[in-house]
Amino acid sequence: MTTYPQLMKAIDSLPDSLYQSDFLLTWEKSVDELRKILLVAEVLRRLRRDNISTRCFESGLAVSIFRDQSTRTRFSFFSAANLLGLGVQDLDETRSQIAHGETVRETANMISFFTEFIGIRDDIFLGAGHAYMKQVAAAVAEGFQAGVLEQRPGVINLQSDIDHPTQSMADLMQLVQHFGSLDGLRGKKLAMTWAYSPSYGKPLSVPQGVIGLMPRFGMEVVLAHPEGYRLIPDVVSKAGLFAKENGGSFKVVTSMEEAFAGADVVYPKSWAPYHVMEKRTELLRAGDTGGLKELERECLAQNAEFKGWECTEEKMKLTRGGRALYMHCLPADISGVSCAAGEVAASVFERYRIPTYLQAGFKPYIIAAVMLTARLAEPVRLLRALKRRGRPRVG
Amino acid sequence: MTTYPQLMKAIDSLPDSLYQSDFLLTWEKSVDELRKILLVAEVLRRLRRDNISTRCFESGLAVSIFRDQSTRTRFSFFSAANLLGLGVQDLDETRSQIAHGETVRETANMISFFTEFIGIRDDIFLGAGHAYMKQVAAAVAEGFQAGVLEQRPGVINLQSDIDHPTQSMADLMQLVQHFGSLDGLRGKKLAMTWAYSPSYGKPLSVPQGVIGLMPRFGMEVVLAHPEGYRLIPDVVSKAGLFAKENGGSFKVVTSMEEAFAGADVVYPKSWAPYHVMEKRTELLRAGDTGGLKELERECLAQNAEFKGWECTEEKMKLTRGGRALYMHCLPADISGVSCAAGEVAASVFERYRIPTYLQAGFKPYIIAAVMLTARLAEPVRLLRALKRRGRPRVG
Amino acid sequence: MTTYPQLMKAIDSLPDSLYQSDFLLTWEKSVDELRKILLVAEVLRRLRRDNISTRCFESGLAVSIFRDQSTRTRFSFFSAANLLGLGVQDLDETRSQIAHGETVRETANMISFFTEFIGIRDDIFLGAGHAYMKQVAAAVAEGFQAGVLEQRPGVINLQSDIDHPTQSMADLMQLVQHFGSLDGLRGKKLAMTWAYSPSYGKPLSVPQGVIGLMPRFGMEVVLAHPEGYRLIPDVVSKAGLFAKENGGSFKVVTSMEEAFAGADVVYPKSWAPYHVMEKRTELLRAGDTGGLKELERECLAQNAEFKGWECTEEKMKLTRGGRALYMHCLPADISGVSCAAGEVAASVFERYRIPTYLQAGFKPYIIAAVMLTARLAEPVRLLRALKRRGRPRVG
Secondary structure: OOOHHHHHHHHHOOOOOOOOOOEOOHHHOOHHHHHHHHHHHHHHHHHHHOOEOOOOEOOOEEEEEEOOOOOHHHHHHHHHHHHHOOEEEEOOOOOOOHHHOOOHHHHHHHOOOOEEEEEEEEOOOOOOHHHHHHHHHHHHHHHHHOOOOOOOOEEEEEEEOOOOHHHHHHHHHHHHHHHOOOHHHOOOEEEEEOOOOOOOOOOOHHHHHHHHHHHHHOOEEEEEOOOOOOOOHHHHHHHHHHHHHHOOEEEEEOOHHHHHOOOOEEEEOOOOOHHHHHHHHHHHHHOOHHHHHHHHHHHHHHHHOOOOOOEOHHHHHOOHHHOOEEOOOOOOOEEOOOEOOOOEOHHHHHHHHHHHHHHHHOHHHHHHHHHHHHHOOOHHHHHHHHHHHOOEOEO | OOOHHHHHHHHHOOOOOOOOOOEOOHHHOOHHHHHHHHHHHHHHHHHHHOOEOOOOEOOOEEEEEEOOOOOHHHHHHHHHHHHHOOEEEEOOOOOOOHHHOOOHHHHHHHOOOOEEEEEEEEOOOOOOHHHHHHHHHHHHHHHHHOOOOOOOOEEEEEEEOOOOHHHHHHHHHHHHHHHOOOHHHOOOEEEEEOOOOOOOOOOOHHHHHHHHHHHHHOOEEEEEOOOOOOOOHHHHHHHHHHHHHHOOEEEEEOOHHHHHOOOOEEEEOOOOOHHHHHHHHHHHHHOOHHHHHHHHHHHHHHHHOOOOOOEOHHHHHOOHHHOOEEOOOOOOOEEOOOEOOOOEOHHHHHHHHHHHHHHHHOHHHHHHHHHHHHHOOOHHHHHHHHHHHOOEOEO | OOOHHHHHHHHHOOOOOOOOOOEOOHHHOOHHHHHHHHHHHHHHHHHHHOOEOOOOEOOOEEEEEEOOOOOHHHHHHHHHHHHHOOEEEEOOOOOOOHHHOOOHHHHHHHOOOOEEEEEEEEOOOOOOHHHHHHHHHHHHHHHHHOOOOOOOOEEEEEEEOOOOHHHHHHHHHHHHHHHOOOHHHOOOEEEEEOOOOOOOOOOOHHHHHHHHHHHHHOOEEEEEOOOOOOOOHHHHHHHHHHHHHHOOEEEEEOOHHHHHOOOOEEEEOOOOOHHHHHHHHHHHHHOOHHHHHHHHHHHHHHHHOOOOOOEOHHHHHOOHHHOOEEOOOOOOOEEOOOEOOOOEOHHHHHHHHHHHHHHHHOHHHHHHHHHHHHHOOOHHHHHHHHHHHOOEOEO
């Protein structure tokens, strides 16, 4: 196990280039930057475990904007903010004056006078969520430049139409724990596969996040889905490129079994086909309720053709030694538990239930690390000071 | 008046057995444990009055889950958490993904990574609220054992179908103030009586909480209600047992006047009959709106037969010296103020209005004391340190 | 630029008469008291800019009650509270038990056990908002006197039917920055004028707040509106009186051009006519939906007669040197942006957009200064101590 000084030294050796930046897509960050976030998250985790306070904001807000339901990401964001001493405030767009014709540019500044971070979930409309986050980021950057804001709030993507970077980084952190080190991921096979679900319209951001991130650390990533369930083409081609650049590999197959064969890690998870999400976005914008109903019917009928895409005990036997790590961002559609037939057999899920909880548990630390690296020019100096100060978190 | 050192010594003399425990029913706690909570609450109250900070959490969340409306308990919980330095977060089940088939076991862990306490109000369904709290407690206990959670969140009952322990403990704290000491309660007569209300479906937890707690401190408790308004039989039989074990007494009568005769304390408060709550639970579960309407009609008609069960000036004259302490958990149904005819005459309520506010004011301290004793192995050490440190709360 | 010691000395020279007071109407405060708030706000602003923590509450709540939508005031209130170390809690009246017949007097105490401030927005009903705030203030004052509350919560008007004092004081703070000093306002002409909007029922509190405040600092205030759009008569007469007493001037005209002529500052902003707000209050109380629809129709038709009341480039040319400062409390109805035709031409607004953001940015500091001066007997002692302590706000 690595010691504090080793971790601090490792952090120190990486560039402090995340300062004043947003966290929207992992592929906008260098591998070194991502490593830095992982290391800072690990130090924060250890300090908390050792009952050492990591409070470093005496005041300041973390504002969340949730345009879709959320439990675990909401609590992860609030928990991360609280760990560092920030107050949290949700912008409930239905109760604000935004409907009165206020612009995004204006609102972004109005909520940011004392705001350090704006966390946004916006994954309903394809082509919209990421664009909205960029708009908010540009607005607060302008406000900061113009002296309206005395600090530059960092925008944190809590799930967009394109990426879910706090999720994929938490996933990565769990893989590091599982394989003992980041280098331990090299050559390991990860199957990111579609799975059947009786629900419809699930975002693409989780699989996209995973294939856009894991090949950068040398993993052998296989993306599997039935014909017609492809992801955003640009992200898929990025995944291939990243694999090449970083000694990993990436391929797309149309068989769950093929993906599972010899896999060290499996990540079976449902999503809607890209073209359905496109169509759905059009219909939502047009307010075409009839069209949406019809699309849902079609899509669920299409899904039903692929009920065989379930993570069963039989399929798990295909994995390396029959003991691949099962991952899920939760909540999973568990056959016989949360639905009649779903993404995963109840016995498989139950066996990996605690690991999926552990996986989720890394998210608050990732978010806190994103915050620290974005707001401090030299985060390692603070971490060393916190360790030295050793103020108890409780008691 | 007791001094700090005396209070600290008294706390020190009682076992530290509340550590890592939940707070669901007062009768799951020993008399010594309840005394410890009262004493810690009293120290916290004095420190705050003396402008000494009692902040002892540098980070951490207190999460609330309200399945029924609440003002005073909600603010009491938030205030208690804030007094100790915790951030607060409400789990709004309508805005989370819980509806998507997520299990209680999973959600409980997902909201608890940095959570110290989960406060729950669930008093709508008979047989459900307490069971739900036990489920949540078991889930976080499992998560803690499995290393998912780095701390064991304590579950705090903010009103269930069975007990309302933060209310009854606040009531007890007021009685201690009123009679000068806990020993001063011995032999005092408390009338916990049903009272007429034009509303329907009021929970049983307040009267149950009172009869399940006060006999343990030697009070002479009389429960009065019309035929057909009985409480959960198991709690009533516990009350009798507690009286026997602790030198108090307990009896059930069917006359408000009989209960008031010579009483030192009266607690007139409406509730729904046990069998109505059972029937209502069935109908609510079945979504039987027609049945619910009919039940409400019947129940209100039945209530109307007992309009004489009002706490009037005449009845107050029956109490010891005509000057019994009037108690209510608020809000009361005040005749001619909040309804045409209700639980209490306006002149009686107005005379005791400030005492009922004082009664409510003990709740945040009780909750804070529950928190401290559940999370610190030796709470007295912290209290002494806080006193010594003497950091101003304001300024 | 003034130094810290100069600012501290200036604060020290003014009476500490705001201690334990509410902040409901600026005209209930003396000019010296308002100057004190401005100076404290300025010191808080500098300390934050210099990364010096101004946290001075170790615990305590700031409670907000919003009876109308709000984004910027909501965030300003939360930000101010957070800057001083207070937790924030919104009283959502729809989710509390207030509907169960609880009185304002009771609720005010129930939410205030650990509460330092209650911020209220209540601007829908003419004759109601200010009255409600007074009721809440009287209730907590009584609770404090009776020992129910251990501190006297201050009530802060976050917009009533009569005044919007945190807005007008933020406006004043911007004018001080703009003209270099408070004395710099003497003799400057400010045009507070009605402007066309396609919406209806906008509160009167902003124009009333401005005309009730600026004449007290020697400004030449001109109020302009079409016939039939008058404000509350009592406030208008106060404005005249204040001008006389403080060396300013005040007059009412019915031409936007006349108001703009030679103005140093223009504040074009829509509001509903006083008599319409009165009528609307009656209809709202009566729940007369048909009547409200009809009133809206009439009012919008009346508004439409005054589409010429737009702040255009042409009108801006009439101001002193064509370069008056344009002010708005936001969000503005911008022609061609948020509506077809509105209060201000897009090019004018765009030119002054950043200044309006800066204007809004003073509000959290004003609120924090109101808080500090209401809760500390000698705020300057704390400010000096904070400066001396020099604890970093971040890092």
